[in-house]
Amino acid sequence: MTVRVVLADDQPLVRSGLRVLMADHPDLDIVGEAATGVAAVQLVTDLSPDVVVMDIRMPGMDGIEATRRITAGPATARVLVLTTFDEDDHVYGALRAGASGFVVKDMALDDILAAIRVVAAGDALIAPSVTRRLIADFAGRPAAAPERPARPVEGITEREREVLTLVGRGRSNTEIAEDLFITVATAKAHVSRLLTKLGARDRVQLVITAYETGLVTLPR
Numbered sequence: 493m494t495v496r497v498v499l500a501d502d503q504p505l506v507r508s509g510l511r512v513l514m515a516d517h518p519d520l521d522i523v524g525e526a527a528t529g530v531a532a533v534q535l536v537t538d539l540s541p542d543v544v545v546m547d548i549r550m551p552g553m554d555g556i557e558a559t560r561r562i563t564a565g566p567a568t569a570r571v572l573v574l575t576t577f578d579e580d581d582h583v584y585g586a587l588r589a590g591a592s593g594f595v596v597k598d599m600a601l602d603d604i605l606a607a608i609r610v611v612a613a614g615d616a617l618i619a620p621s622v623t624r625r626l627i628a629d630f631a632g633r634p635a636a637a638p639e640r641p642a643r644p645v646e647g648i649t650e651r652e653r654e655v656l657t658l659v660g661r662g663r664s665n666t667e668i669a670e671d672l673f674i675t676v677a678t679a680k681a682h683v684s685r686l687l688t689k690l691g692a693r694d695r696v697q698l699v700i701t702a703y704e705t706g707l708v709t710l711p712r
Contacts, residue, residue, distance in 0.1 A: 493519065494518070494519055494520070494521050495519060495520050495521065495542045495543060495608060495609060495612040496521050496523045496539070496540070496541040496542045496543070497514070497520055497521065497522050497523065497541055497542065497543050497544075497545060497608060498522075498523060498524045498525070498526065498532060498535050498536065498539065498541040498543070498544045498545070498569070499511070499522060499524075499525045499526070499545050500525075500526040500527075500528075500529070500531070500532035500535075500544055500545065500546045500547060500550070500555065500558065501526075501527070501545070501546075501547040501550070501574065502527045502528065502547060502549070502550045502551060503547070504527075506547070506574075506597065507525050509601065510522070510545065510601070510604070511525075513601045513602075513605065514605065517605060519609070520605060520608060520609075523539050523541055524538075524539050524541065527550070527551075528550050528551055528552050528553060529550050529552060529553030529554055529555055529557055529558030530552055530553045530558070532544060532546065532555075532558045532562070533553070533558050533561050533562060536562050536565075536567050536569050537565075537567065540567060540568075540569070541569050542568075542569060542570065542612045543569065543570050543571075543572055543608050543611050543612050544559075544562060544569050544570070544571045544572070545572050545574050545604075545608065546558060546559055546571050546572065546573050546574065546586075546591070547573075547574055547575065548573060548575045548586065555573065555575075555586065556585045556586050556589050557589070559571045559573070559586055559589040559590055559591050560588075560589035560590065562590075563589065563590025563591075563693065564590070570592040570593075570611050570612065570614075570694075571586075571589075571590065571591045571592055571593075571611075572591070572592060572593045572594075572595065572607055572608060572611045573586050573591045573593065573594045573595070574595055574596075574597060574604070575594065575595075575596060575597065576596060576597050576598075587696055587697075587699075587700055588700070590693055590697075591696065592611045592615075592693070592694045592696060593607055593610065593611045593696070595607045614694070615694065615695065644705065645690070645701070645705045645707065647689050647690075648685075648686065648689055648690070651672075651682065652682055652685060652686055652689070653707070654672060655668055655672070655679065655682040655683060655686060656686055656698060656701065656702050656707055657702060657707045657708060658671060658672075659683065659686070659695060659698045659699060659702060660698070660699050660701075660702025660703060660707055660708035661702075661708055662699070665679045665680050665683065666679075668682075668683075683695065683698070686698055
């Protein structure tokens with residue numbers, strides 16, 4: 493399977509570096525490049541890529557709004573945000589916009605390529621260096637507070653509730669299996685059922701649900 497990729501970044505050097513690296517990986521095909529959010533949205537419509545590697549800070553329409561338009565539209569493209577987390581106060585906004593993953597620009601390029609593959613396969617990925625910090629930042633911001641009071645999660649089993657809580661804490665399927673004394677395959681099945689029952693696009697949205705419903709809270 494070849495993953496069709498659109499690169500959206502206003503820095504030519506970033507796009508060039510990724511393009512050169514991907515040239516040695518036949519399973520990754522850059523089908524288009526954009527220097528603005530508007531251009532990225534248009535390329536998704538025109539080219540139907542599998543993954544958009546999206547910068548947040550771009551002139552005109554930023555990456556968050558571009559992500560929102562892409563994920564809200566009919567296209568099936570998934571968005572992998574490429575950002576400098578420590579400097580960007582709006583990363584959490586991309587969670588709500590539907591991003592499927594986050595990687596930081598100082599990661600090894602091979603790790604970024606691995607993230608593209610993970611997202612293309614339908615999973616969600618957040619760089620290990622920012623996972624819990626990103627979740628905490630998202631949950632702790634007034635702007636990211638739920639628009640409605642915390643509510644119980646309906647329509648899921650008690651075991652699924654336990655799994656959702658662990659997903660909200662940033663636990664992987666392997667860690668969930670260890671915590672609950674179940675197999676990794678069973679943990680993955682529970683996550684898949686949660687995605688279906690809660691109408692979540694991916695694991696990142698399950699994290700949001702866990703916080704919004706009060707299953708996971710920040711330590712005080």
